[in-house]
Amino acid sequence: MNIQLKKISYxxxxxHFKEKLIFRDFSLDINRDTNFSITKVLxxxxxxxxxxxxxxxxxxxxxSGEVVVSSDIKKIVYIPSLPATFNFATVEQNIEHILxxxxxxxxxxxxEYKTLVxxxxxxxxxxxxxxxxxxxxxxxxxxxxxxxxxxxxxLLDDIFSHLDSPTASELKELIEILAQKYSTWFIEV
Amino acid sequence: MxxxxxxxxxxxxxxxxxxxxxxxxxxxxxxxxxELSEGVKLLHSETGFLxxxxxxxxxxxxxxLLATGLAFVTVxxxxxxxxxxxxxxxxxGFAGYMVPHxxxxxxxxxxxxxxxxxxxxxITLLTASQIVLFLIKRLRSYPxxxxxxxxxxxxxxEKAQKxxxxxxxxxxxxxxxxxxxxxxxxxxxIVGFLQNNNDSYAGVLRYAYDLWDTPLVFxxxxxxxxIIYFTGLGLKGLSVGVITEDVQ
Numbered sequence: 514m515n516i517q518l519k520k521i522s523y524x525x526x527x528x529h530f531k532e533k534l535i536f537r538d539f540s541l542d543i544n545r546d547t548n549f550s551i552t553k554v555l556x557x558x559x560x561x562x563x564x565x566x567x568x569x570x571x572x573x574x575x576x577s578g579e580v581v582v583s584s585d586i587k588k589i590v591y592i593p594s595l596p597a598t599f600n601f602a603t604v605e606q607n608i609e610h611i612l613x614x615x616x617x618x619x620x621x622x623x624x625e626y627k628t629l630v631x632x633x634x635x636x637x638x639x640x641x642x643x644x645x646x647x648x649x650x651x652x653x654x655x656x657x658x659x660x661x662x663x664x665x666x667x668l669l670d671d672i673f674s675h676l677d678s679p680t681a682s683e684l685k686e687l688i689e690i691l692a693q694k695y696s697t698w699f700i701e702v
Numbered sequence: 703m704x705x706x707x708x709x710x711x712x713x714x715x716x717x718x719x720x721x722x723x724x725x726x727x728x729x730x731x732x733x734x735x736x737e738l739s740e741g742v743k744l745l746h747s748e749t750g751f752l753x754x755x756x757x758x759x760x761x762x763x764x765x766x767l768l769a770t771g772l773a774f775v776t777v778x779x780x781x782x783x784x785x786x787x788x789x790x791x792x793x794x795g796f797a798g799y800m801v802p803h804x805x806x807x808x809x810x811x812x813x814x815x816x817x818x819x820x821x822x823x824x825i826t827l828l829t830a831s832q833i834v835l836f837l838i839k840r841l842r843s844y845p846x847x848x849x850x851x852x853x854x855x856x857x858x859x860e861k862a863q864k865x866x867x868x869x870x871x872x873x874x875x876x877x878x879x880x881x882x883x884x885x886x887x888x889x890x891x892i893v894g895f896l897q898n899n900n901d902s903y904a905g906v907l908r909y910a911y912d913l914w915d916t917p918l919v920f921x922x923x924x925x926x927x928x929i930i931y932f933t934g935l936g937l938k939g940l941s942v943g944v945i946t947e948d949v950q
Contacts, residue, residue, distance in 0.1 A: 570854045591854045593847035601873040610869055614855035614862055655851065662855050 514545035514586055514666065514698050516569055521578035523564060535561040536568075538578070543700065550692035551669070551685075551699045562702035566591055566668040569700070582666075586698070588615075590664040594671045596651030598643055604630075604654055605639040611658035622661045629657040632694070633687055648672075649680035653687065660695050669701040708931045715924060733917035741917035751906045751922065758894070758903035759929050761822065762886050766879050768826050769886075773833035773878070774871060777841070780834075782863050785841045803885060807892035816897045825889050832885070833878050837871055844870060876940035883937055887930055 518541040524532040543552060556562045567573045568580055570591035582589065598607045608626065609619045619626060630636050633653045643651050652672055659667055669688075673681040688699050722732040733741065745751045806828060814820035848870075849863055856862035894904025895911075903926065910918035 567850065570850075572850050572853060572859075589854060591850055593850055595845070595847055597845070597848045597851040599869065599873075611852075611855060614852050614865060616856075659855070664855075 515583040516543045516586070516589075516666070516700075517541070517581040518565075518568065519579050519581060521568060521575045521580070523561075523568060523573065523575045525564065535564045536575070540578075541565075545698045550689040551701050554700065554702045556702060563594070563670050566670050566700070566702055570668055586665045588662065588664045589666045589668060590659040590662065591668045592652065592655055592659070592670060592672055595675060596648050596655060598651045598654055600642065600645045603640050603642050604635055607643070607654050608658045608661065611655070612662055615662035617662060625661055629660060629691075632690055633657050634683075649676050649684055652676075652684060656688070656691065660691060660697055664697065666698045666700065669699060671702060673701075708927055708934070712924065712927050712931065715920070715927075719920070733920050737917040738921055741915070741921040745906065745910070745918055745921055749906045749909050751903065751925065754901070754903045754906055755925055755929055757901065758890065759933060761902070762883065762890055762933070765822065765826050765829055765886050765890065766883055769829035769833055769882070770875060770878055772826070772830040773837060774875075776830065776834050777837045777871060778864065778867065780838070782860065784838055785863075785867070803888045804892055806889055807896060810889075810893050811896050816899070818897070818899060818901070821893050821897070825886065825893065828889070829882055829886055833882060836878060836881065837874075840874065841867060841870065876937055879940075880934060880937040883933055884930070887933075891926075 518539060521536050521539045522534075523536045523539075524534050526532055541554075543554070545552065554562070554565065556565070564573065568575055569582075570589050571580070572591060599610055602610060605619070612619060612622070630639065633656075635650075635653060635657070638650075643654065645651075656667065673684070676684065691697055692699055718732055719735055719738060723735040810821050810824050814824065848866060852866050853859040853862040856865070890902070891904045891907065893899075894902035895908055897904075898908055899905050903922075906922050907926070910922040
């Protein structure tokens with residue numbers, strides 16, 4: 514698995530009249546090393562870490578240059594720095610909602626769903642509505658739903674910075690298990 | 703007016719009525735409980751007010767349901783860039799809420815006279831337009847990360863955004879019904895009152911107003927407040943909550 518950014522230029526619209534240059538002729542070649550569960554891209558703060566992931570996920574388009582994704586990656590999912598689950602829905606309903614965006618139904622992946630719920634310690638919480646402030650819990654829902662939706666590569670946008678230390682460790686352990694079991698490539702900034 | 707305020711006002715009125723019966727000496731301003739019970743009997747025999755109250759509540763709920771459905775369909779047909787976080791629509795949204803109900807009612811009467819159905823249609827369209835502005839404002843306040851996450855799951859970003867809009871606005875139906883039910887009540891009653899519509903509860907209010915009989919006015923207003931309170935309570939109870947920005 515490989516993602517290449519070739520001579521990327523990208524500017525962010527800062528206001529109606531101003532544009533902030535984020536990347537100019539920026540190139541990066543990221544390869545998956547199966548010895549590690551997470552590939553970490555190190556960049557200082559305010560150097561466009563989120564923009565980098567969004568370019569890789571195709572959420573934003575570069576003004577010049579191109580992003581080349583290897584053919585073994587069919588789906589790249591971007592997980593933002595704060596969770597994006599529906600607080601009016603239960604864990605199971607949230608997963609159903611997320612799957613519907615990938616044109617999938619829960620019934621299509623029922624067995625895998627049960628396994629993933631078990632692995633991620635969400636077993637018994639299927640009918641529970643996630644607390645809006647429980648970020649770790651909500652990230653777990655998003656990650657397992659992304660795997661169920663068929664993501665081969667998951668981009669984590671600084672998600673651990675909003676978690677307390679024990680929760681971050683638990684989530685990293687889960688990611689390690691998922692990376693091994695499902696061969697999912699996690700890239701974190 | 704919130705349901706809490708309505709409950710407080712109803713409680714104050716009830717206290718005044720009880721005080722008028724037992725504490726305050728007989729006077730032409732505050733009716734006693736006995737006068738009120740006579741007022742209920744008179745109002746029932748002369749106007750059949752309970753039936754009209756239920757009919758008006760039904761009309762209000764019908765306006766709300768039709769307007770909400772219409773608003774939801776409209777929002778799904780609107781171009782996606784309307785929901786982007788710029789200020790282009792903010793001023794229009796604000797203006798929509800600033801038009802006093804009395805002015806709206808007067809305009810409806812001026813244009814359509816005593817045509818009850820035309821009034822119903824105009825109130826529905828007006829409410830729908832207010833809900834549309836309300837929904838746009840709400841959708842524009844949703845965090846961008848929802849669009850970013852869900853668009854990567856889908857093959858098409860535009861399709862994902864449309865689907866996300868559906869998912870975000872559908873659970874807010876009860877919120878929208880609750881937020882607009884008081885304005886629909888007030889416009890419906892003002893229009894009915896000015897039209898002297900005897901089929902509506904506004905006709906009952908008009909009857910009490912024309913006689914200028916204090917117990918009748920008290921009774922008619924009290925029943926109205928009670929049904930508005932319970933309608934609001936019912937709509938609020940259906941609410942499942944909407945997504946707001948997380949507190950960190």
